[in-house]
Amino acid sequence: MKVKVLVAAIGVLAVMVLVGCGGGETSTTASTAASGSTETTAAETATSAQPTKASITVGVLVPQTGFAANYGPEAQQGIDMALAEMGVDSGVEVKIITADEDVLDASNTLERLKKMVETDGAQIVIGPVFGSSQQAVAPYLTQAKIPWFSFLGASKDLAGSGGTAFVWPGADQLTAGPLGDYAAKTLGYKKIATLAPDYAYGHDSITGATDTFTAAGGKVIQQQWVPLGTTDMLQYATKIDKNADALLMWLVPSDAASFVKEYRNLGVKIPLLMFLGIFDPTFQEVGDLLVGEIGLNEYNPNLDNARNTAFVQSYKAKYNAIPNQTTAFAYTVMENIIQGVQKSGGKTSVEDLRAAMNGMALDTVIGPATYSPDGIASSNRYIVKAAQAADKTYIWDPIETYENVGAPK
Amino acid sequence: MQTFSNGIAVGAVLFLMASGLSLLIGAMGVLDLAHGAVYMVGAYLGWTLAIGLGQPYPVAVIGAGVGAGLLGVVLERLFRRVPGMPDEQILLSFGLIYVITNVVQWVWSPIAKSPFDVSWLEGSVHVASVAIPNVRLAIAVVGFAVALVLWYVQERTRTGAIVRAGMDDANMVRALGIHLDWVVVGVFVLGSAVAGIAGAMGGLVLGASSAQAIDVLLLALVIVVVGGVGSVVGTFAASMLIGVLDAFSRSLVPGMSSVAIYALMALVLVVRPTGLSGRLAR
Structure with missing residues (x-):
């Protein structure tokens, strides 16, 4: 009897590991905590400066728990900084909602994304980070016609005719x-x-x-x-x-x-x-x-260009640390989204954003960059x-x- | 030989993870599935003492053991309320896993700690063509020492005899006038302390992560099933077997490595349902 109970427990645990229930990995807590503070900052900053021309809801889907948990807070820092810097003059009111990307079970990530889009109203998504997650959510985002920005690379097959991805800073391949x-x-x-x-x-x-x-x-x-x-x-x-x-x-x-x-x-x-x-x-x-x-x-962080120097100084002042790639690229992509929405006149469809961002000369923390007609970035390495x-x-x-x-x- | 050596090194870590759990299930008949969480707390305590506060590593290991032992006292008081009720014990365990994990994330942040740096354990020992990192040797030494102490206490002392007798017939032990409850508390503290020591030692190669509460428990339970509950020798044999199997499967059939140990467990359950030791828990 005892062995049967032990084996049953192993089965339950195996399922927990596979669906990523360990470590308190729920989207609700992370989403509530993160979205509350970010949403307020962005909206208040934008509306207090000038009348809002466009209002968008951006879902951020990155790991917040487990072995890749560092991505969540690091990305959030970059997004917060971009919103704080651009909010005043952008004329784009940005509402941020977040969810936890389950690195070990893409089906969990997909369910959280669906809630983000269908219940919370995300029009644009930042993330997910991991290739397995990206492959799992891409068909849904294509079917739902939701543009998504991969800020740490993605397969080129998920952009252009293959999907609705915008790939920063370039295709994985x-x-x-x-x-x-x-x-x-x-x-x-x-x-x-x-x-x-x-x-x-x-x-x-x-x-x-x-x-x-x-x-x-x-x-x-x-x-x-x-x-x-x-x-x-x-x-x-x-x-x-x-x-x-x-x-x-x-x-x-x-x-x-x-x-x-x-x-x-x-x-x-x-x-x-x-x-x-x-x-x-x-x-x-x-x-x-x-x-x-x-x-x-x-x-x-040691790149010698004006945008990076200002970014690093600003980050140091706010967090008393040196920014890393995750933060810098979440910052860049949030900035790119606002620039794209500005140029498209507030439209957020894949076609409108691709048309707006195609060939746009971007001055980024890694130097000059552009997006191709398919939504794939070219930049320095x-x-x-x-x-x-x-x-x-x-x-x-x-x-x-x-x-x-x-x-x- | 290198792969075999790797397997023994992994097996030593696994033994440290599983030996406390085997003892707890065997001696108390309690399914303390929060054991992985205790390991996790030990890993974070080890990190705090050794890396955060710069204490000598042996002090960090002892501190982790003491801290985990104290946590064991609290857990024993909780499990005492659901004696002989496995369903309730499992539910309580999962609740404790979530509570402890969230407290750990709150205290130490959700970001995993990389393997601990201990300067005097850097480098490796080379025997012929086999290289064994010093940290693995240290883990093996501690693992074998813990195995020896647990075996001696269980098999060669009066306390061990009481524990073994309690596993077989608790009522008879009580009828002999022995205060089994205190023995049970002692075993719970000992099992938890071993988990804390395992966390601190395992941190040398695995670091500390809030995911360990589940990951470690899963491995430990497989070892307990394969080794047989309550048996130090069985747990030790199962740990080494699974460590070596894991190493060879990763080396020879990488695509199947993650299922190899579960296949072994299934085989043991079919051929010898009571595990390698053949011991039944009460």
């Missing part, structure tokens, strides 16, 4: 290309191993880098795909092919930190090639293990090297720029 190119042509690597999560984004982004690497004459000698939710990285660290000139990797930040610690503890000397939001927000915890390693950044700054903090130091990356040519 293309965005990491410069790192493969740099590894082959500048660093002279001939053979690389790869490590990435076993889901759509991991495959797309790694393929973007390996395509340019092999096109330049390099060879991929090993590929490891980590099941989503894996936290123990020892197996993967010990299996790296020692014949590789470098390991090309991307993992979610907490897993990346775990992996690098195992990697270093094992004494593996193979250089790392890392890309996209590397280790935010855990970089400072593992920076000493990464000094000298090469990566690819889309955003970097930066090859960076990990270093320790004079104040002893760890930084990614930009060493080379690749321009107009992200949209299919």
Whole structure:
């Protein structure tokens, strides 16, 4: 009898893990708390300055609990900053509603999105972040004709005729290309191993880098795909092919930190090639293990342009910290949405926004950028090297720029 | 050999996770499914003491054990109210999981802590072609030490004899004039303390996360089912078996790795429903 009860409990727990009930992951609490404060700020700021010309409801669907919980508050900070800065003059009243993206169960994410659209009236959606979630919600958003802004990349197949996505800062399949190119042509690597999560984004982004690497004459000698939710990285660290000139990797930040610690503890000397939001927000915890390693950044707080300098100063003043990629890109996308709605005269349909944003010259925190007719952004990518700054903090130091990356040519 | 070594290292973490739960279910007949939450609290306490306050790591591990043991006292008082009622115990457990998880998120934020940095545990030991990270060795040493202590207490002391007798026939033990309730409190505190120590030690490779309340419990329950409830030896054997199986499945059939341990559990249930130890709980 006792064993039967135990097995039943395991079954219940397995279902809880699969549907993401662990860790108090409910959309209601997060949604209420976040939307309350943000909605008030944006609306009051906009209406107190001038008569409102347009009013839009934006749903923010990003992880707020679980192993990727850092995305939620970081994105919210960027959105808050964009609304605070643009609200006065934009003439666009923005109401923000939020929900928790369930990283381990896309069906949960879809249900929360449906509520966001059908009950709460979201006209535009920011997120979701993870490729598996994006693939799951895209058909619904296409059918509902709701434009959605992926602020940390997405498959190019979800934009244009394939869906209603606006993809910032560029398509997953293309965005990491410069790192493969740099590894082959500048660093002279001939053979690389790869490590990435076993889901759509991991495959797309790694393929973007390996395509340019092999096109330049390099060879991929090993590929490891980590099941989503894996936290123990020892197996993967010990299996790296020692014949590789470098390991090309991307993992979610907490897993990346775990992996690098195992990697270093094992004494593996193979250089790392890392890309996209590397280790935010855990970089400072593992920076000493990464000094000298090469990566690819889309955003970097050390970028030398006026928009970024102002953004970093503003963020420091408000949060007493350095902004990361998630915050910077949520800020950028919120800004882009307002710019698009301004230009479309308040219209929020996919067609109107695409027409409004097509070719619009954007001055962003990562430099100049544009959106293609399909809604895919082209922007700069930066090859960076990990270093320790004079104040002893760890930084990614930009060493080379690749321009107009992200949209299919 | 490297894969086998990895499996033993993972098994040591699993044993620390599961041994307290096995003891609690076996000794008390209580389905304390909040055990994963106690592990989680231990992980966060370990992080606070070692990283937040910069205390020596052994102090952090002991502190996590003490903190979790105190939490065990509170849990015992609650479970005392639903004796012999598994349905109510499961409901109470899930309520406690949510409460403890939300308190942890409130205190430490929902953002996971990366694996703890302990400078004197950096690096690895190389034996022939096998590399074993020092943190894994430390976990294995603590795991084996805990296993030895639990086995000795359970099998070689009068207290252990009372616990084992209580597992088989609690009324008979009480009829002999033994105050079983105090023994039960002691076992609850011990089981929870082991979970706290497991959280602090596991934090060296897994960090601390509010998702651990469920994730750890799921693994621990599988180990208890495979090893047999209330048996230190059975739990130890099951932990090592599952650790090695997990390592080899990730290495040889990565696509099937997540179902391998559940397949093993199903096999054990069919072939030997009482688990490896063959011990029945009361």
